[in-house]
Amino acid sequence: MLDRPTTIAPDILEVSDVRKIYQASNGPVEALRGVNLTIRKGEFVCLLGASGCGKSTLLRIVAGFEKVTEGSVTMYGFSVDKPGPDRGMVFQDYALFPWLTVRDNIGFGPKHRRLATKLVSELTDKFMAMVGLTAFADRYPHQLSGGMKQRVAIARVLSNDTDVLLMDEPFGALDALTRSKLQEELVEIWRTTGLTVIFVTHSVEEAVMLADRVIVMSAGPGRIDCEIEVDLPRPRDVASPEFNALRREVTQRLTSHIAGSRQVAADS
Amino acid sequence: MDDTSNRVQLAPAAETPVPAAGKRGQGVQRARTIALALIVPVCLMVIWDVMVRWTGTRLVPSPYGVAVMMWDFAFGGIYDDAYSASLPIHFWKSVQRVYGGFLCAAAVGIPLGLMIGRMPLLRKLLDPTLSLLRPIPVTAWLPLSMIFFGLGPRAAIFLVFLGAFFPILLNTVFGVRSVDIRLFEAAEMLGCSGAQQFRSVVLPAALPSIFNGLRLGAGFAWILIVVGEMTGVPEGLGAVIMDGRTLSRTDLVITGMVIIGITGFVSDRILLMLSNYFLRWSPQHHA
Numbered sequence: 001m002l003d004r005p006t007t008i009a010p011d012i013l014e015v016s017d018v019r020k021i022y023q024a025s026n027g028p029v030e031a032l033r034g035v036n037l038t039i040r041k042g043e044f045v046c047l048l049g050a051s052g053c054g055k056s057t058l059l060r061i062v063a064g065f066e067k068v069t070e071g072s073v074t075m076y077g078f079s080v081d082k083p084g085p086d087r088g089m090v091f092q093d094y095a096l097f098p099w100l101t102v103r104d105n106i107g108f109g110p111k112h113r114r115l116a117t118k119l120v121s122e123l124t125d126k127f128m129a130m131v132g133l134t135a136f137a138d139r140y141p142h143q144l145s146g147g148m149k150q151r152v153a154i155a156r157v158l159s160n161d162t163d164v165l166l167m168d169e170p171f172g173a174l175d176a177l178t179r180s181k182l183q184e185e186l187v188e189i190w191r192t193t194g195l196t197v198i199f200v201t202h203s204v205e206e207a208v209m210l211a212d213r214v215i216v217m218s219a220g221p222g223r224i225d226c227e228i229e230v231d232l233p234r235p236r237d238v239a240s241p242e243f244n245a246l247r248r249e250v251t252q253r254l255t256s257h258i259a260g261s262r263q264v265a266a267d268s
Numbered sequence: 269m270d271d272t273s274n275r276v277q278l279a280p281a282a283e284t285p286v287p288a289a290g291k292r293g294q295g296v297q298r299a300r301t302i303a304l305a306l307i308v309p310v311c312l313m314v315i316w317d318v319m320v321r322w323t324g325t326r327l328v329p330s331p332y333g334v335a336v337m338m339w340d341f342a343f344g345g346i347y348d349d350a351y352s353a354s355l356p357i358h359f360w361k362s363v364q365r366v367y368g369g370f371l372c373a374a375a376v377g378i379p380l381g382l383m384i385g386r387m388p389l390l391r392k393l394l395d396p397t398l399s400l401l402r403p404i405p406v407t408a409w410l411p412l413s414m415i416f417f418g419l420g421p422r423a424a425i426f427l428v429f430l431g432a433f434f435p436i437l438l439n440t441v442f443g444v445r446s447v448d449i450r451l452f453e454a455a456e457m458l459g460c461s462g463a464q465q466f467r468s469v470v471l472p473a474a475l476p477s478i479f480n481g482l483r484l485g486a487g488f489a490w491i492l493i494v495v496g497e498m499t500g501v502p503e504g505l506g507a508v509i510m511d512g513r514t515l516s517r518t519d520l521v522i523t524g525m526v527i528i529g530i531t532g533f534v535s536d537r538i539l540l541m542l543s544n545y546f547l548r549w550s551p552q553h554h555a
Contacts, residue, residue, distance in 0.1 A: 065453055083457040095450035099472040099549040109458035112468065140549040160458055 012196050013039040013062065013164060018071035020057055020222075030221035031057045035071070037215065037224065039164070044190055044197045046211035048204065048254070054222020055200045056168055062198065063089045063166050075164070085109060088157025090167045094149040096141040096156070103128065103137040105152050109160030127155040130189065147178040154186070158193065165190075167199045171206070183209055187234060204250050208243060209236055216253050226253055329519040337519035338526065351508070351520060359527065362493050362505040365421055366535075369428025370489045377433050377485075378478060381440025382470055391441075398437070406431040406488070407495050414499065424496025424504070431492040432485035439484065443477025444470055476550055479543040486539055490532040 015037040022029045032054045039045055047055040060066045062073055064083040073080040075087070083089075096105050104111075107124040115123070128134050131151035141149055150170055157165060171179040187210060190197055201207055207214045211230050218225040228250055232242055313331045320330045329337070340346035344353030384391050406427055417423040447470065455461070455469045497506025505524050512520030547553035 063457060065457075083453065083461075085457070085459040087457065089453070089457045091450055091454070093450060095448070095454040097451060097454070097469070097472070099475070101549075108455075108460070108468075112455075112458060112460040112464065142549070142551040156458065 009040040009042050011038050012041040012075060013037075013198075014072075014074045014077075015058070015062070016072050016074075018058070018061065018073065019069045020054070020061065020066065021069045032061075033221040033223050035222070035224055039196060039198065041196055042194050044187075044210060044212045045199065046207035046214045047198065047200045047217060048202065048207040048214050048250070049217035049222075049225075050202060050219060050254070052222075053217040053219040055202075055217050057222065058217075059089075059166050059168050059198060059200050062164075063087055065089075085113070085160045086163045088160060088162030088165055090150070090153045090157060090165065090170045092169045092172050094141070094146075094153050096149055096152055098141050101138050101140055102133055102144070102152050105141070106155045106159050108156060113160070123159045127159040130158065131155045131185070145178075146174050147182055150174065150182060151185075154189070158189070158195075162195070164196045164198060167197065169200055169202070172201075179206075184235070186210070191234075204247055204254065205238065208232075208247050208250060209238065214250060216250065228253070327518060329522065333519050334522045334526070337523045341520070341523050351511075354508075355527070358503055358505050358508050359531070361421070361503045362497065362528075363531070365425050365496070365504065366428055366486075366489045366493045369425045369493075370432045370486055372425075373429045373432035373436055373485055373489075374482060377436035377481070378440050381437045381478075381481075382444055382466060382474065384437075385441045385444025385474070386466070386470060398434075402434050402438075406492055410495065410499070413496075419500030421497075421501055421504075423499075424493060424501060424506070427492045427496040428489045431488035435484035435488060436478070436481040439477045439481025440474060443474030443481075446477070447473040476547055476553060479539070479547065479553075483536060483539050483543070486535055487532065490528060490535070494528065 015035055018032055018035040019030070020032040022031055035054075035058060037058075047058060049055045057066060061068055062080065064080055064087065067081065080087070097108065100108065103124055106128055107120050110120040110123050125134070128137060131154060133148060133151055133155070136144065136148065141152070144152070153170070154165075171182050174182065183206065186197075189195070197210075199207075199210060208230055214228045214230060216225045216228065217223065228246075230246060232240075232246065236243055238244075317331050320328055336346060340352050342353070342355045346352070384394060409427060409430055410423070413423040413426045417426055451469055451473060452465065455465055460468050493504070494506035494509060497504035498510045501507045505528055509521050509524040512518065512524065544553060
C-alpha cells in the first residue's frame with residue numbers, strides 16, 4: 001500500500017451545502033441539493049452515478065463554469081467563483097484547440113501565464129514526454145486518435161501546474177482497450193505527481209479501478225447517496241475476488257437507490 | 269533532458285502515415301486536372317468562333333479578333349490607337365482600387381465582426397441597422413457615392429469597400445458565433461480570459477469562416493470595380509469596357525472582360541493559397 005497517503009492529508013477542497021437550480025425552458029430544475037464534500041490533498045475521488053444525478057454539474061461548479069444557487073465551494077479556504085489554472089479540467093470531448101499542434105496545445109497555459117519562452121518549452125517537453133507524445137509534437141489534433149487527444153488534454157492541464165485535476169467522463173468516448181490503458185497511465189501520473197483528482201464516471205468498474213474513495217450520487221434532485229472507501233492495493237486486478245466483491249457492493253448501492261426512487265415514484 | 273524519468277507509460281500505438289503519392293503520380297494528376305478544366309472554355313471558344321462565322325455578324329468579333337486586340341492592348345504595334353499598350357496602366361489602376369477597397373473592408377469588417385460576434389450588447393446595437401443596409405444593392409449607392417466622393421476613383425473605391433464589407437463582416441460574425449463553447453471554457457481554465465481570448469481563441473477559431481468571407485468579398489470587389497469605374501474615371505478596366513461600348517468596339521469590351529476574369533481568378537487562387545496555409549490545421553481546408 002505504497003500508493004495511499006498513510007497520514008491524514010490536509011483538505012484542499014470543500015463543498016458545503018451546495019444547491020443548484022437551473023432555469024430550463026419548462027421551469028426551474030433542481031440539479032443538486034444539500035451536497036457536502038471534502039476532498040483531501042492527493043486524493044483520487046470518483047463521482048459515480050447514473051445520468052441526471054448532477055455529477056457533471058457538481059464538477060462544473062468546482063471548475064467554476066457554473067455558479068451555485070446556494071452554498072459554497074472553497075479551495076484552500078478561498079471561494080471558487082470562476083475557472084482558474086489551479087483546477088484543470090479534462091473534458092470528454094477533449095476540447096483541444098484544433099489550430100494548435102500537440103506541442104502548442106500543451107504549452108497554451110504556460111504561454112498565457114507569460115512564462116519565459118524557454119520555461120514554456122521545457123514544461124511542454126516534460127509533459128509531452130510524460131504522456132508519451134514527443135514523437136507527435138507537430139501533429140494537429142485532427143491527426144490524432146481519441147486516446148492520443150485525451151493524453152494531450154491531460155498534459156495540457158498538467159503543464160499548467162494544476163492542483164486539482166477535474167475529469168468529466170474523460171474516457172467515455174474511447175474503446176475498451178484504449179480506456180483501460182489510459183486508466184493505467186492516469187493512475188501512474190497521479191502517483192508520480194501527487195495530484196488531487198476528481199473523476200466523474202457512470203462506470204462502477206472504472207470508479208473501483210481508479211478511486212481511493214467513490215462518491216455515489218443519486219438523482220432527483222442530485223445528491224450524495226454514500227461514500228465508499230476503496231482499500232484495494234494498486235495496481236488493481238479486475239479479476240480478483242476483492243475487486244469483484246467491492247464492485248458488487250457499489251453496484252448494489254447504485255441500483256438499490258434507483259429501485260428505491262422507482263418505489264417512491266410508484267407510491268406517490 | 270530527463271525524458272525517461274518522467275515517462276510513465278509506453279509509447280502510444282505507432283501510426284503509419286498514409287504513404288504520399290509519388291512525384292510522378294502527382295504530376296499526372298495535375299495534368300489531368302488542368303486538362304479537365306480546359307475542356308469547357310475551349311469548347312465555348314469553338315462554338316463562339318463557329319457562330320460568328322456562320323452568322324457573319326460584324327457586331328461580335330471572333331476569338332481571333334479578340335486575341336489580336338488583347339495583344340495590341342498589352343504590347344501595342346498593331347492598331348496604334350489610344351488603347352495600344354495601355355493595359356499596364358488600366359490594370360494597375362483597377363488593382364489598386366480593388367485591393368484598396370478590399371483591404372479597407374477587411375480592416376473594418378474583421379475586427380467589427382469579431383466584436384459583434386462576442387459582445388451581445390454591440391450585436392443588439394448594430395445588427396438591426398446592418399440587416400437593414402445589407403439588402404440594398406451596392407450599385408444603388410453609386411449616385412450617392414458620386415455625391416459624397418465626387419467623380420473619380422474614390423467613389424469606385426467606396427463601392428468596392430461596401431461590396432466586400434458585408435460578406436466579410438457577416439462571415440466573421442457567423443464564424444465567431446459558431447465557435448465551440450468548450451474552447452472558451454478550456455481557454456478560461458488554462459488562464460486565458462477576457463481580451464486575451466480574442467487573439468488566442470476567437471480569431472483562430474473563426475478563421476475558416478473569415479476566409480470564406482474574404483473570398484466572397486474579393487469576388488464582389490471585382491464585380492463592383494467595373495461599375496465604379498464606368499462613370500467619370502479615365503483609367504481602369506471598367507473605364508475601358510465603358511469606352512469600348514461607346515465606341516462600338518466590342519473587341520475592346522471582351523478584352524476587358526477576359527482580363528478581369530483572369531485577374532479575379534488569379535486573385536482568388538492567391539487567397540485560396542493563403543487560406544490553405546493558415547488553415548493547415550483544419551481537416552476541411554487543406555485541400
